């Protein structure tokens with residue numbers, strides 16, 4: 001009999017803990033998988049006790065997913081290298097700002113035949129340009145990496161409210177395995193052969209969410225927010241196509257990771273909520289994150305900065321007025337009302353390939 005596959009999870013925040021619930025239930029029904037699911041927990045002290053000990057004793061991540069029990073086969077471990085060392089399937093789900101440090105920690109500890117999937121919504125910036133999380137993970141670990149993203153507010157999924165998600169995977173056989181680990185009656189997975197299209201959608205929608213929050217903070221209505229969602233969606237597609245048009249399928253934007261995630265994030269996400277507070281209180285995003293999120297992390301305002309550094313360095317700001325305005329409101333003290341400046345952009349000539357105008 002061949003040895004069983006083992007899945008592990010790197011990250012135990014709000015989404016990481018919710019994903020752990022799903023995966024840990026699914027592996028018990030998959031004969032090819034070991035039942036134990038190790039999860040790496042960034043160790044911290046909660047009410048005088050280590051978070052790993054609380055999770056392993058009470059089977060609940062009381063800080064990041066309170067009120068939802070984790071299956072008993074989820075085992076919290078504070079050492080990331082220990083978590084990955086015998087895993088065949090590695091689920092990476094941490095805030096994107098911490099990815100490189102985590103990868104450096106586990107470098108050399110993974111199995112050569114392991115594969116990974118990124119649930120992270122974020123991008124990286126380097127001298128070479130913009131990089132996706134799967135590209136960053138692949139560069140360090142040299143294993144195949146897929147992506148998962150969708151209209152997925154973690155708390156709603158933990159309550160088992162029906163939703164969809166998208167897996168981007170280039171190998172059809174691997175896609176089947178990843179789907180078997182995530183799919184449930186309430187969490188419907190669709191697989192597409194477009195790894196980076198899925199993750200560009202997941203990362204860039206967080207910038208649009210910040211814009212939607214500004215609209216709510218200004219007390220404007222649904223029509224205004226719909227306009228921001230529409231323009232934001234088109235700027236997302238334009239930027240993704242500009243960077244990697246040849247590799248991205250236009251149809252990906254119509255999956256859960258695309259249009260559906262933009263909608264849910266602009267109504268129910270943390271980035272939206274804190275952007276509303278930003279306008280109402282005048283406090284910085286970092287201050288609001290500390291005051292209101294109890295350790296959870298925002299991705300949107302960081303991604304707005306990363307996107308800006310890319311489009312500014314290439315002199316294409318005029319093609320992305322909404323992303324530019326959101327950046328300037330977040331970082332340069334521009335008034336929230338300036339979000340409407342120069343938004344009358346023509347997207348009608350955007351095609352599959354990078355726009356010649358860019």
Ligand SMILES: NC(=O)c1ccc[n+]([C@@H]2O[C@H](COP(=O)([O-])OP(=O)(O)OC[C@H]3O[C@@H](n4cnc5c(N)ncnc54)[C@H](O)[C@@H]3O)[C@@H](O)[C@H]2O)c1
Nearest residue numbers: 012013014015016042093094095098120121153154296297
């Ligand atoms: N929460 C959601 O609804 C949701 C849904 C889909 C995707 N995502 C994405 O999933 C990713 C992870 O988000 P989340 O919601 O699980 O996390 P979170 O924001 O709820 O929690 C933050 C996590 O970061 C950890 N952390 C703090 N400092 C750290 C450090 N220095 N190094 C490493 N880890 C550190 C904390 O322990 C905690 O686990 C993000 O990219 C997010 O956009 C989140």
Ligand SMILES: O=P(O)(O)OC[C@H](O)CO
Nearest residue numbers: 150151152153269270271
């Ligand atoms: O709470 P947010 O803003 O990080 O968004 C959560 C999810 O990404 C929505 O799909």
